[in-house]
Amino acid sequence: xxxxxxxxxxxxxxxxxxxxxxxxxxxxxxxxxxxxxxxxxxxxxxxxxxxxxxxxxxxxxxxxxxxxxxxxxxxxxxxxxxxxxxxxxxxxxxxxxxxxxxxxxxxxxxxxxxxxxxxxxxxxxxxxxxxxxxxxxxxxxxxxxxxxxxxxxxxxxxxxxxxxxxxxxxxxxxxxxxxxxxxxxxxxxxxxxxxxxxxxxxxxxxxxxxxxxxxxxxxxxxxxxxxxxxxxxxxxxxxxxxxxxxxxxxxxxxxxxxxxxxxxxxxxxxxxxxxxxxxxxxxxxxxxxxxxxxxxxxxxxxxxxxxxxxxxxxxxxxxxxxxxxxxxxxxxxxxxxxxxxxxxxxxxxxxxxxxxxxxxxxxxxxxxxxxxxxxxxxxxxxxxxxxxxxxxxxxxxxxxxxxxxxxxxxxxxxxxxxxxxxxxxxxxxxxxxxxxxxxxxxxxxxxxxxxxxxxxxxxxxxxxxxxxxxxxxxxxxxxxxxxxxxxxxx
Numbered sequence: 001x002x003x004x005x006x007x008x009x010x011x012x013x014x015x016x017x018x019x020x021x022x023x024x025x026x027x028x029x030x031x032x033x034x035x036x037x038x039x040x041x042x043x044x045x046x047x048x049x050x051x052x053x054x055x056x057x058x059x060x061x062x063x064x065x066x067x068x069x070x071x072x073x074x075x076x077x078x079x080x081x082x083x084x085x086x087x088x089x090x091x092x093x094x095x096x097x098x099x100x101x102x103x104x105x106x107x108x109x110x111x112x113x114x115x116x117x118x119x120x121x122x123x124x125x126x127x128x129x130x131x132x133x134x135x136x137x138x139x140x141x142x143x144x145x146x147x148x149x150x151x152x153x154x155x156x157x158x159x160x161x162x163x164x165x166x167x168x169x170x171x172x173x174x175x176x177x178x179x180x181x182x183x184x185x186x187x188x189x190x191x192x193x194x195x196x197x198x199x200x201x202x203x204x205x206x207x208x209x210x211x212x213x214x215x216x217x218x219x220x221x222x223x224x225x226x227x228x229x230x231x232x233x234x235x236x237x238x239x240x241x242x243x244x245x246x247x248x249x250x251x252x253x254x255x256x257x258x259x260x261x262x263x264x265x266x267x268x269x270x271x272x273x274x275x276x277x278x279x280x281x282x283x284x285x286x287x288x289x290x291x292x293x294x295x296x297x298x299x300x301x302x303x304x305x306x307x308x309x310x311x312x313x314x315x316x317x318x319x320x321x322x323x324x325x326x327x328x329x330x331x332x333x334x335x336x337x338x339x340x341x342x343x344x345x346x347x348x349x350x351x352x353x354x355x356x357x358x359x360x361x362x363x364x365x366x367x368x369x370x371x372x373x374x375x376x377x378x379x380x381x382x383x384x385x386x387x388x389x390x391x392x393x394x395x396x397x398x399x400x401x402x403x404x405x406x407x408x409x410x411x412x413x414x415x416x417x418x419x420x421x422x423x424x425x426x427x428x429x430x431x432x433x434x435x436x437x438x439x440x441x442x443x444x445x446x447x448x449x450x451x452x453x454x455x456x457x458x459x460x461x462x463x464x465x466x467x468x469x470x471x472x473x474x475x476x477x478x479x480x481x482x483x484x485x486x487x488x489x490x
Contacts, residue, residue: 036426043419046412053409060402062342071305072343076350079298083351084358087290089378090282091238096290100238103286104230107131114223129233135223137176138200139165139185152189160228160240161279162187164255167248168225168285171255176224177217180205188251188272191264229285241284243275246382250275277374292383295351299387302347303334338398345391352388355381 064072086095093099104124111127112118114134118126132140141159152162160166164186165176175186183203185196205220207213231239243251250272254264264272310332315323334340363376462472473482 032426032430036423036430039419039423039426043416043423046416046419050409050412050416053405053412056405057402057409060338060398060405062338064339064342067309068306068339068343069346072302072346073350075298075301075305076347077354079294079301079347080351080354080358082297083291083294083355083381083384087294087381089375090278090284090287093287093290095293096287099286099290099293100230103241103289107226107230110223110226124230125233128227128230131223131227132233135220135227136200136203137165137180137220137224138183138203139163139176139179140200140224141185141196151194152187154187156232156235157240157280158276160232160284161243161248161251161276162189164188164251165221166225166228166242167252168242168245169248169252171252172248173218173221175255176221177214180217180220181213186255188254191254191269191272193255193258238282240279240282241286243279244283244285244288244382246288246386247275247279247283274373274377278377281374281378283378288383291381295348295381295384295387298347298351299344302343303340306340306343307332307334341391341394341398345388345395348384348388348391352381352384355379355384 082095087093088096090096107124108116108118108122108127111130114131116127116130140163141154154162164172165179166172167175179185180203183198183200187194187196205213206216225242228242231241250268254268254272257264257268311328314328314331318327359376359379362379363372364370366372366375459472459474
């Protein structure tokens with residue numbers, strides 16, 4: 001098969017379409033109609049991508065107005081004031097007193113589920129004592145002999161923090177089950193991991209096989225943590241609860257390093273000692289929960305403001321007959337859109353600004369001119385800082401995605417412009433060379449022996465396209481001679 005891809009020669013004013021010559025047929029390799037169809041399909045695909053990219057940009061770019069920012073900052077300021085005056089630090093926290101009572105009642109409720117007989121004594125100490133017996137573990141020493149005291153400096157105020165099994169973390173769960181299987185106690189003290197063997201005389205983990213023992217060990221860990229949330233049965237006053245999940249990692253890091261035979265750094269020891277000092281001041285999981293309250297209130301207020309404003313706007317701009325609950329919820333849903341997330345960033349940022357300023361000032365006041373790190377940490381709302389960190393991470397992530405989406409939109413718009421111009425050019429050519437009736441000579445070549453009529457049409461086509469008379473192929477012999485390299489002369 002011979003292929004002849006002929007093009008436009010503007011110098012000689014000759015136009016010949018691409019032609020394929022086979023043994024039994026002739027056919028055009030391309031035509032304007034087909035090219036136009038492909039181009040329009042490509043343009044439709046580009047338009048779909050443009051719409052998708054624009055929707056992506058709308059979901060990533062916040063649409064906050066001045067009122068949104070004012071309301072967000074006001075909410076953060078209000079909750080910051082609540083944190084300063086009503087949360088404060090352990091032992092001086094009005095909200096903390098309420099939280100302590102709530103934890104005490106939940107401990108009693110759990111004890112009742114575990115068949116606590118409260119008919120004679122319904123006090124918190126009685127409930128804790130029942131749970132300690134019900135969920136007995138080998139690592140619950142509050143004091144020990146001389147050797148233990150020398151090694152660990154173990155006291156009723158610090159044993160929950162130093163004992164790894166009392167940590168409400170995954171590593172705490174690991175050491176709890178390990179200690180129960182081996183009847184040992186694991187402690188972190190002065191940057192060292194210390195294990196005591198035969199911690200509890202006669203202790204044996206229940207279960208007939210390893211899976212059942214693992215399940216019993218897990219429930220023992222959970223039950224014992226709940227028993228210690230409001231202090232020990234022998235504790236005085238408020239009692240020492242369990243460490244906060246955030247600060248307990250100070251010991252967890254040391255334990256991991258020592259298991260890997262890596263010595264603890266001075267920084268690790270400093271952080272662990274600081275965490276121990278604030279724990280002894282009452283900074284446990286109860287106070288950590290207290291710190292979460294103003295952060296949660298801030299979250300609720302901002303989302304409420306956003307939802308109400310958008311719902312009112314929807315009702316105002318939408319005709320009554322066009323309203324629907326689904327569309328209204330879509331317009332005011334306060335969870336997934338970039339606008340409410342930006343408002344939360346502003347609110348939590350304002351909250352942390354007030355909280356950190358207060359903690360810093362109190363740190364200098366307590367240090368009498370020097371900076372008191374313990375006082376600063378006691379008053380620093382770690383939950384608020386963590387929530388702000390999450391918001392800032394989200395802002396950076398959305399910024400990167402929106403930048404990529406804008407770049408993609410830019411290139412799509414360029415592609416769209418090229419496609420539109422190409423289609424307009426094809427339409428111009430289609431109008432200029434409107435020769436459908438004449439191009440049927442190809443079909444005549446394929447399906448008919450009426451060569452004379454086909455040649456006449458080809459001649460008419462050449463004349464319409466302004467081919468010189470000397471260059472027109474009028475007979476089959478002229479065509480054969482031309483394609484065989486001969487010279488055509490009229």
